Amino acid sequence: MLQAPLAGVTDRIFRGLVRRWAGDTLLFTDMVPASRLEDDRSHRKLAGLGDEPGPVGVQLFDHRPEAMAEAARRAEALGAAAIDINMGCPVPKVARRGGGSALLRDPELAARIVAAVAAAVTVPVSVKARLGWCETSADPVGLALRLQNAGARRLTLHGRTRRQGYAGRADWAAIGAVKRAVAIPVIANGDISTADDARRCLALSGADGVMVGRATLGAPWTVGRLQAQLAGRPDPGEPPPQARLLLARDHLELLLQAHGPHGLLIARRHLGWALAGLPGGAPLRAALMQTGEANLALALLTRAAAEADGAPQGSTDGQPWRTSSSEK
Ligand SMILES: Cc1cc2nc3c(=O)[nH]c(=O)nc-3n(C[C@H](O)[C@H](O)[C@H](O)COP(=O)(O)O)c2cc1C
Structure with missing residues (x-):
């Protein structure tokens, strides 16, 4: 059960609130442009990373393999416990430049980025992606195999295409097809708010875990609460x-x-x-x-x-x- 990176939300302070319930679970920064780390300015999102009470992965985005590798090196030096590569962000400002979800249209470049980052750091490298760019072109299994072969150690999939945005329902069965095809852990994401949702998603997808995003907005206890429920520990409940x-x-x-x-x-x-x-x-x-x-x-x-x-x-x-x- 993982907390999703949420731009403008999952900063150091929010992560601290999440840890009141979820302890020393792995958390992520929201996405950081590689260019911000390239020029040696220590990005404010990474300040004090090594001092947090649990591991923090840094999520990076860019379309240039070398820039991503350099940013990953710097993030590791600043205390990142893992590097996550964003291949799902649909925001035009990001995708227009070829980063985020635009990489879904260029699996060869996406794989080169993973290979460059994996060669640059010793911490695990993961990818967070959507199922594909649009329904007709999506090939999540093909993409996942390429990313795995390039060195990704884990894949988180939001069960929608880029074109879908947030419309419709996340397709957990499509995540299952990816899970069956690859050897690396697959984390399912999309439309999970409760322990019941998480159980149904895990049963349908066979995924190794789930990640929760929007359900944590204003509710930083959600991840810890769902972790307890899924592990069979007492449910701390929703705070009064x-x-x-x-x-x-x-x-x-x-x-x-x-x-x-x-x-x-x-x-x-x-x-x-x-x-x-x-x-x-x-x-x-x-x-x-x-x-x-x-x-x-x-x-x-x-x-x-x-x-x-x-x-x-x-x-x-x-x-x-x-x-x-x-x-x-
Ligand atoms: C406000 C907001 C900010 C987001 N920022 C990021 C981000 O920085 N990096 C990322 O990979 N995904 C980002 N996402 C996508 C979520 O991590 C997640 O994949 C998506 O919301 C689907 O999960 P959910 O149905 O549990 O919300 C963002 C989503 C929202 C709503």
Whole structure:
């Protein structure tokens, strides 16, 4: 059970929240352009990578094998525990230049990139891809075999083509065909939100694991919770409203510590997701989106938490949403 890389979401701070439930599981940065690492500027997404309490893989994208190899070398030197190559991103800014999902149309170049990166680093190299560019041209088995032969040690497949975007349902059976054809581990991805989804996907695809993306937005406990459920450990459950509000407050406070006043702007999208579906969440969300005052935003969340259901009875030890900052 893996946390999917999510651009603008899975930064160091979000990864820290995920680890409150998922411990020292392997997590990933969101995608980093190789060009940012090429010119020796240490990319801010990689700052402190080696100091995180569990392993972090760095996801890279570009269409130039040598640039990718050099970026991978630098990422490894900065503490990356694994390198993941993005071959799924449909964003035109990325794909137009031949990176991300554009590599699905050029399996030969995709394989050269994997070979160059695998030769450049000692940590494992994986690929995260979609089934293909479009329904008529997709050949996920052919692509997977090439990537495996080039040195990929694991393949994560989102069960949609690039053209599909997020339409329709992820095709877990198509991931199964890939799994049966290759020897490397295959991770299935797409439309998994619950332990039931994960079980059905694993049964249909025979995959070695699953990766969860959108279900973790505003819900960093999801991966740890699903890991526990799939392993037959007690389900920690969804945190009650008060705990979710304290967690949102923590998230905002950590972003402010890391980014100064700009942290409030970064926090808005996270807070929007975090408050969705909470009783009284809509007016609170509106107030948080309007204020430019970090202290007011923190106070609004503190007050909402104090008034919310789920106030802990007795000891709060061992509750992952309680941290030093939320205890202040
Ligand atoms: C906001 C957002 C950002 C994403 N950023 C990345 C990324 O940086 N790298 C990547 O490989 N995939 C990225 N994805 C794709 C997801 O990792 C995942 O493959 C996709 O959302 C399907 O899984 P899901 O149905 O569990 O969300 C992103 C998806 C979303 C919604």
